[in-house]
Amino acid sequence: MKGTEILNMFGFGVEEEPASIYPYSPVYRVKYGEQDVVVKRTQKRAESVISYTNMLKGKGIDVVTPVKLKIDNPQKYEDTNFVVYPFIEGQKYSGKDNEIYEAGKLLGQIHSYSPGSNDYNLLDYDVYDFNEEEVEESMEAIIQHAKKAGLKIDPALKIKLLESVANQQELYRANLPHVATPHDFKANNLILTPDPYLIDPDNAAWIPKIFDLALALLLFHNEHQEAPDRVFTIDEWDLFLSGYKEFMDITDEEKRYWDKAKQHVFLDEVMWLMAEYEEDWQNPSQQKLFNSLIQIVLNSADYQLA
Structure with missing residues (x-):
């Protein structure tokens, strides 16, 4: 599975193979204009997940939903769906x-x-x-x-x-x-x-x-x-x-x-x-x-x- 192909499927124009920011699956952080975004795998029922998370977002829940792109988001690469989310800035949990x-x-x-x-x-x-x-x-x-x-x-x-x-x-x-x-x-x-x-x-x-x-x-x-x-x-x-x-x-x-x-x-x-x-x-x-x-x-x- 090539990261360049996944990212370019969304129109990011990447030439060098990107490094995943997560060790267990492909998760890529890239720039979309001035915005940092994350490209990651989602499940086969991608549209169901998006409808559900859009509902949560509408209720005021802090949850990522797909970034609006000029092309469809999510996209399918081989047999796997990928989605572009905003990169969320903040602190990591520390058990407090x-x-x-x-x-x-x-x-x-x-x-x-x-x-x-x-x-x-x-x-x-x-x-x-x-x-x-x-x-x-x-x-x-x-x-x-x-x-x-x-x-x-x-x-x-x-x-x-x-x-x-x-x-x-x-x-x-x-x-x-x-x-x-x-x-x-x-x-x-x-x-x-x-x-x-x-x-x-x-x-x-x-x-x-x-x-x-x-x-x-x-x-x-x-x-x-x-x-x-x-x-x-x-x-x-x-x-x-x-x-x-x-x-x-x-x-x-x-x-x-x-x-x-x-x-x-x-x-x-x-x-x-x-x-x-x-x-x-x-x-x-x-x-x-x-x-x-x-x-x-x-x-x-x-x-x-x-």
Whole structure:
């Protein structure tokens, strides 16, 4: 995938291959006239995402929406959609209490503007088909990565993940409240201006609300150099929730399924992260985060929605 071809597709006239400003996928910062913009990958349902984020923007939510160009934005390169967003100036999250509280408020506001049904035709979450073999394979990879890093994985993790496989259909049949959400709400997707500004809404989906909350709990500090190398503390989680609850209520049924939802999101979002990226186990900061994640899934009773 050539960065020059992607940028020139939008008419930027670039001759030298650009460097991505993000290590895990192509994200290019370029000039559009006097404005700094970012060119990045978006999902296949690009128009659905844009309609949804335009609605949020119209409601006063600080979220990027596509820059108006002389040509269509987004554009398709091979089988991948790319979009041009404004580059947002500001500070990075650093784990301060007020930042955590304001982030919780922003997610609560975003959820509060969700329609009651999937009006924007976002990706409908349907990942309820994990099997025991996948857990066995992933755990073997995780154990080997950890061993090379001089670490040992608690065997109880595998037991918890197999429990999550067994709980999938119960969660599916529970008919939990769903929301339209950017569904990647974590620190490296926020810029503080000083209020948090969402710069990556491209994973937008229609998903059980508590799954989105569980993802924030588990991975808010992932892939962020300035963030603490751990999940939220219990006090920080309570602070995040206090901001969230200014705009959204949590039902008794959601509270009842919360522990199973946390385990399911770990199965879906964290297990592959630990299994796929061997190099992360050699990074002391990411090691600490992984250990923190394992502890939260093994001893998650203190992280509640009450």
